[in-house]
Amino acid sequence: MKKIEKIANIIKEANEKNVLVKDIDVFGYQYTYKTKILGSVNKYWFGEHQVIDYFCPLNSESNNDNRPGTKKTSTQYITVHDTASVAPSAGSLAHAKYVYNGGGGTSWHYSSGSDGIYHQIPDDEVAYHAGDALVVPFSLENTMVKGNDPHPNVTIKDGYYYINREKTVIAAPKVTYKLGSDGLLHYASDGFIQSKKAPNDAKENEECNDPNTTRINDLGVRVDLATNGYYYMGPTYYSSGYQYISNRGGNLNSIGIETMVHEGSDLYLTWQKTAKLVAHLLVQNNLLPDRVKQHHFFSGKDCPMTLRHANLWDKFIELVNTEYDVLVLSKDIKIEFECQSPYVDKTGRVIKLPEKEEKIKYNVIIKDKEEEIKLELESIIKG
Ligand SMILES: [Zn+2]
Incomplete structure (x- = not known):
């Protein structure tokens, strides 16, 4: 094509x-x-x-x-x-x-x-x-779990990440309290100190809540399926400020x-x-x-x-x-938009709402040096 x-x-x-x-x-x-x-x-x-x-x-x-x-x-x-x-x-x-x-x-x-x-x-x-x-450089670590799922399910059990229920060699973030340069105890993830202050009764190096699966952020953690069949993970940490396991x-x-x-x-x-x-x-x-x-x-x-x-x-x-x-396809290709409707501007945007439902007809012309294709399309704006 x-x-x-x-x-x-x-x-x-x-x-x-x-x-x-x-x-x-x-x-x-x-x-x-x-x-x-x-x-x-x-x-x-x-x-x-x-x-x-x-x-x-x-x-x-x-x-x-x-x-x-x-x-x-x-x-x-x-x-x-x-x-x-x-x-x-x-x-x-x-x-x-x-x-x-x-x-x-x-x-x-x-x-x-x-x-x-x-x-x-x-x-x-x-x-x-x-x-x-800025403390942890990006790298992808081999989880030593193999598979063929481009979007695998990641969970945490007993302090380790699991991919599609198989245990990886990657530890989930550990949260401790560490002494900051301000002389106060702060939360730290895998030893990396954060700005959030520890509770008053916290003790230095004491381990606090082990983050579990429910604390993984809404978008998940970075897992790549490599060509050698193994899953690789990007670096993660526990963000104590927002209480989510997050990605570096x-x-x-x-x-x-x-x-x-x-x-x-x-x-x-x-x-x-x-x-x-x-x-x-x-x-x-x-x-x-x-x-x-x-x-x-x-x-x-x-x-x-x-x-x-x-x-x-x-x-x-x-x-x-x-x-x-x-x-990725449009080098040396022109794309033009045509529409007569008063409800649409020259970029395809609806600029005002009609009183009642309105059918909008528009054309898109795609051309290179040799030829062009004209598309005739329509959309409905609910009034
Ligand atoms: Zn932001």
Whole structure:
């Protein structure tokens, strides 16, 4: 099959028979607000991908401490956050400026919102956004369990990980109390000290709650099925702050994207733009879409909170998958969108709700130098 035929099939598959219309809560540390999400006629966004460079200074060239310039050993993940800042002024540029000015010691690679995408830290440098510290380098360890299940079930029993009920040689994280440089006892996972303070009656080196299966974060732990038939696991730890078993590799081995949720912004457009950005980053870093993770995966934090609580994370991943599938095929191929409906903009977005149910007809033209395919598609917007 020719590339334009493959793209045509993907875009046909990505047609939204029923456009998403959903009332959601948007969570901020200041307050929560309600908004109505209006989706698009297609999971592919027909808008243009644009990134604005807004690099923050290196620590060595400023009084800041959020860009050490440390090169990553590898890029394993794309980490998606939301800012949980709902103030109308909390847009992308404001966040890019915040990181530029030191970010209170934090940093992330991109700020992505309906008002634009800003690039703040080079993709190959570490940044401070995922809450999993910088103490354990990423590696994959052989579990010594063999199998052929690409998505095996991981459990914990007697202090060890099990994969599809078979015992691995990988120990689950052990939680103890350790003396910090502040002279106080803190929680530690496998000896690595965390910021959370120990209870008053805690004793140094004492072992506390052994994390069990129920404490594994919602997205699970990294397990790869290698070509030699063995399962390999990435490094995990117990995040005492959020009380979840989490994955290392957020700060040291991922590209962090903060998505905007400020009041007055267009959340669905933010997710569309971010999905396109993520697809580009996956391709540039030779990663597949299963390496797109929530901040939650790395610390148990409830982030990106709005997507998680609206049950729209899977929808976001569908957008990412569509963008990725098209991007890998679309070199030297043009994709054009045509629609006469007053309810839809030139990128396929529904911009207002009709009084009653409305059938939207639209065309997508996919062309290379030699030929073109015209798709005639339709979606329904419930009034
Ligand atoms: Zn986050």
